[in-house]
Amino acid sequence: xxxxxxxxxxxxxxxxxxxxxxxxxxxxxxxxxxxxxxxxxxxxxxxxxxxxxxxxxxxxxxxxxxxxxxxxxxxxxxxxxxxxxxxxxxxxxxxxxxxxxxxxxxxxxxxxxxxxxxxxxxxxxxxxxxxxxxxxxxxxxxxxxxxxxxxxxxxxxxxxxxxxxxxxxxxxxxxxxxxxxxxxxxxxxxxxxxxxxxxxxxxxxxxxxxxxxxxxxxxxxxxxxxxxxxxxxxxxxxxxxxxxxxxxxxxxxxxxxxxxxxxxxxxxxxxxxxxxxxxxxxxxxxxxxxxxxxxxxxxxxxxxxxxxxxxxxxxxxxxxxxxxxxxxxxxxxxxxxxxxxxxxxxxxxxxxxxxxxxxxxxxxxxxxxxxxxxxxxxxxxxxxxxxxxxxxxxxxxxxxxxxxxxxxxx
Numbered sequence: 001x002x003x004x005x006x007x008x009x010x011x012x013x014x015x016x017x018x019x020x021x022x023x024x025x026x027x028x029x030x031x032x033x034x035x036x037x038x039x040x041x042x043x044x045x046x047x048x049x050x051x052x053x054x055x056x057x058x059x060x061x062x063x064x065x066x067x068x069x070x071x072x073x074x075x076x077x078x079x080x081x082x083x084x085x086x087x088x089x090x091x092x093x094x095x096x097x098x099x100x101x102x103x104x105x106x107x108x109x110x111x112x113x114x115x116x117x118x119x120x121x122x123x124x125x126x127x128x129x130x131x132x133x134x135x136x137x138x139x140x141x142x143x144x145x146x147x148x149x150x151x152x153x154x155x156x157x158x159x160x161x162x163x164x165x166x167x168x169x170x171x172x173x174x175x176x177x178x179x180x181x182x183x184x185x186x187x188x189x190x191x192x193x194x195x196x197x198x199x200x201x202x203x204x205x206x207x208x209x210x211x212x213x214x215x216x217x218x219x220x221x222x223x224x225x226x227x228x229x230x231x232x233x234x235x236x237x238x239x240x241x242x243x244x245x246x247x248x249x250x251x252x253x254x255x256x257x258x259x260x261x262x263x264x265x266x267x268x269x270x271x272x273x274x275x276x277x278x279x280x281x282x283x284x285x286x287x288x289x290x291x292x293x294x295x296x297x298x299x300x301x302x303x304x305x306x307x308x309x310x311x312x313x314x315x316x317x318x319x320x321x322x323x324x325x326x327x328x329x330x331x332x333x334x335x336x337x338x339x340x341x342x343x344x345x346x347x348x349x350x351x352x353x354x355x356x357x358x359x360x361x362x363x364x365x366x367x368x369x370x371x372x373x374x375x376x377x378x379x380x381x382x383x384x385x386x387x388x389x390x391x392x393x394x395x396x397x398x399x400x401x402x403x404x405x406x407x408x409x410x
Contacts, residue, residue: 098392195330278310366382
């Protein structure tokens with residue numbers, strides 16, 4: 001004999017004047033609504049992911065999608081002047097393939113049969129809320145982790161021994177071990193122990209980002225690039241080694257990040273702004289407590305198209321996130337809840353995307369206790385969420401992460 005969800009919800013049905021079966025369906029709908037309502041506010045980054053219907057993977061068509069990115073064509077000193085009666089030589093162009101592979105994420109809880117029978121509401125409503133928050137937070141942190149490894153990184157302390165523009169040597173190396181004229185001194189000195197992020201600014205690999213490990217004083221080891229680097233190709237490299245208390249975000253850093261985006265011809269969002277996500281609490285406090293921000297005359301902004309807007313500065317709109325990405329200084333790409341360094345991400349339109357499985361990217365299921373050979377006493381039911389997605393950076397030069405250690409609030 002299986003449990004009847006209608007019986008479980010009978011008291012709700014009697015109170016509302018509907019049948020038990022209808023109440024059961026309403027209850028499931030209600031708690032899915034609670035789940036979604038609490039999931040959405042956590043998705044601060046997701047709202048800025050590139051939105052194109054054809055980016056989703058169709059059902060039963062595999063679990064990956066490939067993007068083809070083209071390197072910009074060179075600017076002509078003659079402005080591409082044509083000579084009458086003369087055919088031009090076709091210009092060579094280069095492409096890069098960016099692959100996204102879907103992964104599954106999810107979790108569940110097992111409320112006891114006693115809870116299902118005696119307290120369907122509000123206890124299970126509370127669990128729906130917790131699952132919604134967890135699902136949203138998980139996706140938000142996953143996107144942050146991808147962006148931390150994929151955007152240009154700048155340090156709040158401005159230490160040029162751990163960051164800066166680097167240039168490929170004449171013998172530029174291979175797709176996995178590029179060779180540079182020189183590396184920032186601290187990165188070069190770390191050799192095989194150093195690690196961080198590199199984003200290509202020019203050349204055939206423009207916009208491609210990689211995490212790296214040190215190899216020699218002039219080389220790094222990375223996952224294979226789409227194209228071999230060439231002499232004079234430039235890239236931005238950063239390591240967060242040594243970031244510590246006092247290395248906080250400032251308005252000057254925000255303006256520098258915005259300038260980098262402009263220099264890289266980063267497209268703005270439809271509202272005419274770059275957007276940024278800043279951790280709530282200490283990081284937001286440091287930014288808004290900066291003298292330059294305090295002295296700025298704040299005008300009433302038009303209604304924002306995106307959630308969690310908290311401020312505007314230097315043509316950048318800031319949105320707070322209550323779940324900051326943290327990592328151990330010098331070790332990129334691994335979330336560590338107790339670590340000190342955090343980041344402010346500033347980006348333009350189409351800097352990153354989030355691939356989903358069309359129509360099946362998220363699920364929330366309620367399964368009441370059921371008698372079976374596996375659960376002969378039907379002592380518990382389950383409530384679960386599952387998402388299927390793959391965040392990815394589309395152009396690493398169109399986003400900037402400011403890595404900082406915020407002021408302690410006590």
